[in-house]
Amino acid sequence: MSLNTFGRLFRVTTWGESHGPALGATVDGCPPGVALEPAMIQHWLDRRKPGQSKYTTQRREADAVRILSGVYEGRTTGTPIQLMIENTDQRSKDYGDIAQKFRPGHADITYFRKYGLRDPRGGGRASARETAARVAAGGVAREVLKALAPAMTITGCMVQMGPLAADRDQFDPAEVERNPFWCPDAASAAIWGEYLDRLRREGNSAGAVIEVTGSGVPAGLGAPVYGKLDADLAAAMMSINAVKGVEIGAGMAAAALTGTANADEIFMGNDGNPRFSSNHAGGILGGISSGQDVVVRFAVKPTSSILSPRRTITVAGEETEIVTKGRHDPCVGIRAVPVGEAMMACVLLDHLLLHRGQIGDGGGRIGAQ
């Protein structure tokens, strides 16, 4: 069921609205005995925090996480971990206009149609602020992964802003942390800055494509049919606010390939593990990880809350215009990078535990016979 829960064994339930007193995540099923301090989680929250550059909302939130349960003397106990983040900068203002009008592209109208009422303050539950709770949960997942799969790394970057794709030939992983866009290509980062400045001045906004890569993922994670690793990753990424498309490996472009071009041929590596001539599969075959990098991309639509007037209707059914003032990100995709990483961390850990539950230490080893 789990309308606000994701995961099967490592289960994360998020709660809270943009302008309520607090929001958070209840993490159930975490393995015991893992070292966990608030600072470990805070590290990841700080990467997502608003107001870090002129390209994100100027709302000032400390996003300070508290661990209310599930940790004793610095170690997880195996019982639910409650992570709470208090909202401190819910600027008191008049939401009357938004309360009566539906912002195009926003969830205002669908929440109203579904529930018959909604919390209009800052988008309520539909706010991207909910993703802070995911990042906190992802921080827990990362600490567990560090213990269970120390070779695994999960890193995200932005590979396209608006129509401007980064140049893959110029990718430098070290560059990702150096610019405000998590862009691995310094030249593109500069161009994107100018592009976004112009859009913001025009009261407009930009979309983006984010890529998240899991390296060192053990082979064998996933399951056939509905518990597929790629199906869970697709759901996880599509569940992030404003995401409209998800790709694994070659993604939509796989459709244009022929079978010979798409085949990732298999060889033996020097370490006794298989290696592949390419990674069109994005590290997943038949829903199960192959040991290659797990590569997921997702498209974030441009921010719907813009200063340019748009036609809309009121709750009463009258046609009107709306201009959305407030402190909105001109490109929500920027802050989606740590969110995508967090979702991948949660999904990979969940599948690691599921695999261990069903298979234990078993599985097939190439060349073992």
Next chain:
Amino acid sequence: MSLNTFGRLFRVTTWGESHGPALGATVDGCPPGVALEPAMIQHWLDRRKPGQSKYTTQRREADAVRILSGVYEGRTTGTPIQLMIENTDQRSKDYGDIAQKFRPGHADITYFRKYGLRDPRGGGRASARETAARVAAGGVAREVLKALAPAMTITGCMVQMGPLAADRDQFDPAEVERNPFWCPDAASAAIWGEYLDRLRREGNSAGAVIEVTGSGVPAGLGAPVYGKLDADLAAAMMSINAVKGVEIGAGMAAAALTGTANADEIFMGNDGNPRFSSNHAGGILGGISSGQDVVVRFAVKPTSSILSPRRTITVAGEETEIVTKGRHDPCVGIRAVPVGEAMMACVLLDHLLLHRGQIGDGGGRIGAQ
């Protein structure tokens, strides 16, 4: 958990291998009192059935469905419906080669790495034959939808084969059933036929993009955060064999749009319902249906089983080559069209029941106040 189950209230568990005695679907949570005869389900299975044109595998399967439970005197009883399809054409041949070698792009290697053993006959559980069970379950979902949401239609088509996109200006819904590719554009269908003939002669295969549209979907279906309608659709489509990307509405292209271009402006329709200037959202905002068409696209990679030799390794870790003989679809995307429709039917029905469970007849009506 549900590694082989999808859905929350309308739950489908599929079982069975390509070359076992039978496969099927266990459908739990179906509303009672709905008229259901095997012929209603057979109709949809026949559309997916192999061997209907020279462009699909020549394996001959009647794909005749039996209803073993959950129906009494032609009506569903509300208890589990067991749908069984017997395999009749599991050609007896030597699988020794495939049993020892891993086909590139196929799940052979990941199943082995996960389970330590696998059923090599026809791909076992990883075979696209499993999708017959989904189509059968989708047939049940359609009959229930007919009763609960009679205005709803769910139709799929192929919009791209290999690199060749159909021309949206030439779309004719009636054309979809007239060509072997479910292509809505007659001119493209002709070109695709030549393209696929050539690839097949070369021992090669083609990918495809499928689009499935739900019309007449009530506003309000879905839920925030993880039970989002688009997250569930993404998981459903990504769970289909060979799918590598899923898009909702504008999809990956949304990244390239500006906020002003992407906004679907809202007006009042003559019927008292909102109407929109465009449908970049694909009928879903904040994870909840808006009343617009729900539009999902997914990319199917080219068939991995091809006649061209590819480099690979054996279970013993020796490097070798493999040529996959057998009766394989040159473009598995063709038969994915009815599968995508079936998955959408299951997801929409599930969310209809979920909505009724949580909200009942409530929800917000524009202009009601």
Next chain:
Amino acid sequence: MSLNTFGRLFRVTTWGESHGPALGATVDGCPPGVALEPAMIQHWLDRRKPGQSKYTTQRREADAVRILSGVYEGRTTGTPIQLMIENTDQRSKDYGDIAQKFRPGHADITYFRKYGLRDPRGGGRASARETAARVAAGGVAREVLKALAPAMTITGCMVQMGPLAADRDQFDPAEVERNPFWCPDAASAAIWGEYLDRLRREGNSAGAVIEVTGSGVPAGLGAPVYGKLDADLAAAMMSINAVKGVEIGAGMAAAALTGTANADEIFMGNDGNPRFSSNHAGGILGGISSGQDVVVRFAVKPTSSILSPRRTITVAGEETEIVTKGRHDPCVGIRAVPVGEAMMACVLLDHLLLHRGQIGDGGGRIGAQ
């Protein structure tokens, strides 16, 4: 999965330890538009609160509940409701003894065996203090039931303390709120008081049997096989701390009856609904409610934390003795009454929503044809 979650559509996840900063419940799937104020929940918490008579622990907790999310302007929004109760009286004392020794009858040893570590402060997650979160969630369920099934009432009482059963011929519902034991029989309440005084002086403790009755429960709630209403009630009650047995209707005594004696014969009532000659079934037949009172009983074992010395071992495997000091209930069954009521409220609401989801307004009406 849901190790700390119960419910399917109305889902309650509890979190928090006895001596952590706070504990609470995350309630997901609540219908929207229901009036909800903290005072409505506080009412039920106050009934469970420790320190209300000399027969419960003297720990002083305000048990003040805060609603952190899911409610806007006094109405539920349909999104997750976070209920938090801060711990204020975690008396700082030396737990060194308990940290190294396992209290017989307590979860100390099994938590250690499972997790390899445990939070020894006040029993950590295994503390009966966790039940405050259940009572809070039950308070939400009651408000929703008030809206959806206004005729329903859920009332609990204690029907046995130690070996002393109350006299069913003397039951007076009004008496339940008048004595510290929720006993419906005034004479028994007096005897129980003396019995418990004596045990407490001896450093001993008493068990109890609680009975919870749901009246006005609509016919048709439940489901066959594993989603049975009685199976869910059994799990719900058995999940309460210290419970060792659960009965529906005649319960264990049903085994001693003959078929003729056990049959609840059926007649037509003046209101057009069936009535029954007796209620051995406890209102549930085949896992589905019949419209009769739903009657559940459960046995609570005597408090394990007692002042009398008991033989035990240490973490290091040394045999020793333990005396459990501290502020423990001499009969934990007393405070289990509001907990049992809360669990029944959650289960009945969950099944009401499930029924509405699968069946809607349908179902069979006697005499309708």
Next chain:
Amino acid sequence: MSLNTFGRLFRVTTWGESHGPALGATVDGCPPGVALEPAMIQHWLDRRKPGQSKYTTQRREADAVRILSGVYEGRTTGTPIQLMIENTDQRSKDYGDIAQKFRPGHADITYFRKYGLRDPRGGGRASARETAARVAAGGVAREVLKALAPAMTITGCMVQMGPLAADRDQFDPAEVERNPFWCPDAASAAIWGEYLDRLRREGNSAGAVIEVTGSGVPAGLGAPVYGKLDADLAAAMMSINAVKGVEIGAGMAAAALTGTANADEIFMGNDGNPRFSSNHAGGILGGISSGQDVVVRFAVKPTSSILSPRRTITVAGEETEIVTKGRHDPCVGIRAVPVGEAMMACVLLDHLLLHRGQIGDGGGRIGAQ
């Protein structure tokens, strides 16, 4: 959700009606590589099979199980196992009387109230015949347990028929398989035979109490709060047809004990594991197994289908009488013994996998520090 599913990682979904063409179980999440042949499952089905003595229904069913999927060359593959049992002796007779009248104590009336229609043939889905599917699934669970926890045994017996309790001082495990009642006390078995003969001649029926014991259960299985081992066992047993009460260890009698009497004191055994002075806890503390025998008892009510006339009503709301002819067990409790064993096998395996998933090889060892 899972109305017809039990288990979390080892998941069993049963399907099928008493008089449909077949019934069965879909087993998902089974570990791979476990030897499994139909004969291993048939062994357990044969113990439950009707018609084995004059004390069970004379319906003749071979109850021959077929494995339709999930097993390849005699080993489980890790994918869903479909177990099918065809119904062969659905005697064609007139069900007109039962179709219109509700049998007291039976699910006829509640199925009608819920679903608006029902399959009246042999009770449809509410028939105890459904338990054959559980026994088949339990047979799979036992083979997996044999591989993962070879020291574990699961054995059931009947400890009370009607008001006649077996004498615990005379228990002889070997006797259980020697009499038609699975009674461990030969003298009681003889008395029970006479008692049941008399009731049957009178057109009456008897209830029973069944006890199932799991020995060699590793310490640490279970989870706090809702995933408690005892909560899952309670749900599992209560979900069996006609069960009205479930007890763990001392059960309902725990209420009458004092804290000193109830305490299972702890010592060190010669094998380095803890041993206990008694087992009032039934092997479960705080929802987690202690390593002692897991002891569950459940009460089965007397068969509702009896030859003595009972008052009832018709679907049309008319008062009438009913006599239930047909081939009914005079004491359904007899065949509930293998069913209870099967349910315990499924629950213990599920928790073994869950534990392995969350904890791996960890956990606490007494004396390890």
